[in-house]
Structures are given as structure tokens and as C-alpha cells.
Amino acid sequence: MLYLGWMFLSLVAGERMKGLNISDCYTRKLLWIYSSRSDEEFVLFCDLPEPQKSHFYHRSQRLPTQGPEHLPCGDSKDLSDVQWYLQPKSGDRLEEITESSSRHIIQEKNTLSFLAPEMNTAGSYICRPRIRSSQDVACCVKTVLEVKFQPNASCENPALHKQYLLLGSTNSIYCPSLSCQSGVQSPEVTWYQNGKLLSQQRSNPMVVFGVYDFHQGTYVCDYTQSDNTSSWTVRAVVQVKTIVKDTNLKPDILDPIQDTLEVELGKPLTISCRARFGFERVFKPVIRWYIKDPDREWEVSAPEAKSIKSTLKDEIIERDIILEEVTQSDLRRKFVCFAQNSIGNTTQSIQLKEKKGVLFLYLLLGTVGALVGMLAAGALLYRHWIEIVLLYRTYQSKDETLGDKKEFDAFISYAKWSSFESEAASSLGEEHLALNLFPEVLENTYGYTLCLLERDVAPGGVYTEDIVSIIKKSRRGIFILSPNYINGPSVFELQAAVNLALADQTLKLILIKFCCFQEPESLPHLVKKALRVLPTITWRGLKSVPPSSRFWTEMRYHMPVKNSKGFTWNQLRIIPGVSCWERLSKTEATGRSSQPSKRWSHLPSSPRDRDIAGQNTQHGSG
């Protein structure tokens, strides 16, 4: 069954082939001379006679204008779609030439291209239209191709099969098969460009006046060589390319532009180098990556360079360098991209830098931490300023009390009990504070000398004069402020002290806020101002009673700075009695010793009436 089918097929095929009477075809002879030096191509054209243009009658007869060798072809078909057949020299069988016939033979429209000469290239090639009617049996062209090998021994400089024309200039195309002819006259040459006949050109070489880009293509030059028996057409094929002139510039590195690159340690990195090279006919671009250590330099094996963009005038080539892991030593190296052409070379080096982000964070944290620390230190300092000063004072030997000719360290002023007022609890507290607590703490514990009007001043003098003189003899004035004080007569003491303090630099005033009070309008202006400006220590009731409380610490801060030796001695109270007597003997104002035992009293004192002079109250033994 299969055999029958195959038989049938071959018969039909043979029938078709037989239908082709090749003897009726227009025959011509071509000679291909090749030398083994370069890739030489060859082409065969299927130049079937063109169909006549518009006619009024049916074209069935031969027109007289056509020569006897030109057989008519019907005009109803596409003459660019042709079928080629080969009748090899050896056998008789016609073979169809298809795409898979041979690697070296390519059919493009009606042109058959031979990419390289082969053993069995020579033969008869027949071409005819693929679609034809029965009357066009004779529409075919037969080309007898002869291939000859001729090593160019007779020529030093033959024309190449690949030629370049410089755009904008006037150049010539040389026919390779005629270049080595030493004949006197060069024969008439027929030129074709891309399959089209160039009827204007007849000579060798073919001159192109003003080369444009459309002059690029495949050129074929034919000339006739006749010997005694027959005439052959010698054909050669030239590939022409239009180019610009060679560049006179060095390559240009487009990327990288900057000298530094931020990277992350431990991560892979790819750096890409792109360079633009100008056009060169003999183009040998070089693009490489180098690593430069302080002491040596070496080339890196990088993946192959690839051409990114290729235009008429230049070409952009890229090459990457790949680092699998960025190490610390890479940060010290320089990576250099090197590009070179025949004019010169250019380089671009890159330094790797660690990403600033991490460093920046540390810096920021450090600054913030420092600021916070400073703020905390400032707050601490502010809070404990008094303690710090006191601490400083204990270790310094300066004593401001020397040489100022004052007797008392401080004078205490407080609201006196008035006969017109009933005993009020607050008044009791104030007096107790002034007459008992202050002496106990400041004199006994801390060794200051206090002056109390009732205790240390001899009675009988003028009140105002006494006050003034006491204040003048004191280094500090302590005023226990309360509504009673402010609204009562004792405020005169404050007023006097303020006036004196303005004159005397060594007198300083300390206010003690015993309890809240309202400033009366009747107060002198100066006193009002003083109340606002002078240092105020708040008495907080029972909390402030113990000598170690904040109240007493603040008091000490405002009290005069005394010699640390004496101070410590006083504080230790080694010979309390001695100190007492010593002080007493120094006082001027008191003619007679006034109630020394008072110092020793720890019991609350009963209110004394100042007006009752000479009254000697007996206190409990100390």
C-alpha cells in the first residue's frame, strides 16, 4: 500500500518535472571564481522577463519588442515568488531547492544566495514562477553555474568582497573579479544593487558621488568573458557598508560617575561600568575592571562585556564586576574601570563607603544621651545647690565674719505679742520659733551668734534707736513674716533693716514665711519691693522643726560663712558654757547679763512682756 502510494507520488512529481521543458528556458552561463582567502558569497537572480504594462488586447502572442531569447511570462502572477531547481552536473534529475536543501543556499524572493562555495555548487539552476498556468510552460530561466578556484597569486592588493564607503564623501566600489586583471581595457561591467540593475553604471570601479546610507547593500558586478567556444559572465559579489570616519576621541565612561559608592557590609554587590566608544573600522574595544590595593593592582575576572547600544557613530559597551560579599578590606580598596580604544584610554575609580545610616544612628543616640545627661545634672545641681554650697563652705577657710566689726551673726525680728491682742496660737508659734527654736538650732547646734531684742538689748532705750543699732551690729537680719508681723508695728524693723541694707553691703536680709499673708496697701514702697526680692524661706510647721530639716539647711546657706575650725568647734559644742560666756562678755548693749540661762532652756517659754522692764523670769534649768 505504502509502496503504491510512493510510486504514485513520484509519478506525479515526475510528471510535474517533466512538464518543465528546460530546453525552452532562457539560458545563460555564469562563472564563479573564488579564492580561498575570505568568505565569498554568490548570488543568482531569477530575472524572468517582466510582464508588459497595460494592454488593450489579450496578451497571448509574443510582442515584437521582445527579443527571441525572452520568453513571455504571464502578468497575472507575482514574479518574486519563484521556485528554484538544481540539475547537478553529475546527474540528470532535477531537484527542488527548498529551505532545507543545503545550509549554504538561501532563497530570498527571486534571489538565490550562496554563502560559501562547495563541491556540488556547480550545475544548472532553473527558476520559474511557483504559480503558473499551463500556457507558461516556457517561462523559466536556466543558469549554468561554473565554479572555479583561483588562488590570487597574481595580485598583491585585490579588491575585497567587503568594502566600506565613507558617508558624505565620494568613494568607489571595486569589482573583485576585475581587480587583478592587468588588461589594457577593462570590459563593460554591469552593476546590481540589492537585486536591482543599476543601468547608469557601466564601469569598474563604480564611483559613488556623495555616499548616503542608502548606498549600503549587496552589489553584484558582472562582466562578459568570452573564449573561443562560448561566452561566460563572470560575477562577483561585494558587501558594501556605509560608515562614518573613525573617531578621534578616547572612550567615554558614562557610568559610574561618582567616586564613592555606599555599600552594606556582608551583602553582595554588583557594579556596572558603561563606556561609549566612537566608531572605528577596526574596532577593538577594551573594557576591564581592576582592583587597586595600596600596594598592588590586579585585574578582576568579570563576566563578559556586552554591547548595550550600537548606532552609526558609536557603541555603548557594559561590563559588570560582581562581589559576592563586601568585606572590610574591600572598603580600603579602589575599584577601577578601564576603557580603551585605539586613540587612548580612560579610567574611573570607585571607593566603597559604609552606609552612613548606621554611624548616624550612633551619633544621634550619643548626642541625645549627652543632652539628657546634662539636663539631669543641671536639675540635680539646681535641686541641691544649697547643699553643694554648704559643702564647699565647709572645706574652704574663708571667713567673712573676720574684720567686719560686727557682733552678731543675725538679728531676729518677729511679731511681738501685743497687749491689745489675745494670745493667738500663731503668735505663740512665732515667738517660740524666734525665742526658742532659732537660738537652739542656730546658736547651739551651728554656733552662730544671734541677737534677740528682748534678750540681748538692755531695756530702757529708745525702741527705734535700739533697733537700728542692733541691725547695724548684725550681719544678717532674719524676719519672720506673718499677718501679725506685716500688719503690726514690728514691720518697722523690716523697714529699717531694708534701709540699712541698702547702705551697708555686708548686711543681708532673710525673710521667713511663717504663714501666708496679704500685703497691705499701706506698706512703704521700699518694703513692698523688698518682700518681692529678698530671699524667702518657707516655714513648714512641724516638718521644719528638726535641725536636719531643709529649712535649717537653707538658713545656713544664707547665714554668714564662718571659719570652718570655729564652726566645727561650735558644732561639736565641746565647751558650750565657755562660748556662751565669751559672747556675753563681748556684748556692748547689754550692761547686765541678761538671762544667760535662757540659752539652756529647751522648754517652751512663756510670753514675756517687754514693757515690764527688769522682770526676771525664771526658766526651767537647762
Add this chain to the structure above:
Amino acid sequence: MAAEIDDCNCINFVGMKFINNTLYFIPENDENLESDYFGRLEPKFSIIRNLNNQVLFMDRRTAIFEDMPDKDCKDNALQTRFIINIYKDSCARGMAVAISVKYGEMTTLSCKNKIISFKEISPPDSINDTKSDIIFFQRSVPGHDDKMQFESSLYEGYFLACERERDLYKLILKKKDENGDKSVMFTVESDRY
């Protein structure tokens, strides 16, 4: 290396419209979107010549090439001095230009319906389209940097050319001949005046 999708190039659609059997999507307008357009830049004054050195000039709403000595060229400046308006192109295809001339009124060269004419308009500042009958792409001839070709943006493959018609050399729009066509090449000389 696999291609990465760039987040910045995504467009969000906020609506849909169905018009004439076609579904249109309305994009979110976040100032990153720009319609295709031509935007006008600075104009240049030039004299256009063909390869035979004939000068192009406007005569009664047609464009003619004529041999003209320099003095005549200067005298007829209003007709020979063409204003090449360069436009910014949203899809870069070459230098987009509009050719206009001010002789009386401002007129602009148009290739509508593949016929060369002068429209009595001034070249607009912006054209919201990628094709226009007044916009041509001026490109230099490869290898000949002084010679220019003008391809129509409306009809691709069609170029301004000089063609002889009886005794006149007219400016026409034609499809460029692949085998080499010098009629589509011009020199553009910056006007000195």
C-alpha cells in the same frame, strides 16, 4: 537577573466608562500622569534650502523652491524666513517641529490629507496628541549632519520633499523611496537677521 516591578510606575484606576462598545478606564490623577502631547519651546528662525540650494519660500499659500541670491533672500525675508518651532515630545521620536512663516498673518505648514498647505494659525503652545498635521520630526541624514529630513507625525514614512512640477519646484509630502531619495533632504540655515 529577573525583572523587578517598579512600584512607582503603577497606575490606579478609579472608574470605568462604557462608550461605543469600548470600555474605558479612568486613572487616578496623582500628578504623575501626563497626557501625550507636544509642548512648545523656543522658536528658531531659519532658511530652508533643498540640495540644489534653492530656497524655500511661501507664495500665496503654497511653498515653492527657487534659486535666490542672498540679497533677494534678505529682501523677501518675510516669505523666506521660516520659523522652526521646536516642541517637546512626550514620546521621544526625534526633534518635533512646526514650520511657520509670518507674511501678513502667521501661517503654519500643514500636511493634512497628504497635501501641503499653509494654515492660518499660529503654532499652538501645546497639542494634546501624539500625531498632528503640523508637527514634523526633524532628523539629520545619517552621516550627513548638515542635511535634514522632515517626517510627518501624522503619516509615518511620509517626508517633506521637493518635486518638480513643470517649471516649478514645489514642496510636497511623499513616501520616501527606499532606494535612495535625495529629494527629502534639506539644509536648514539659521537666519542671521
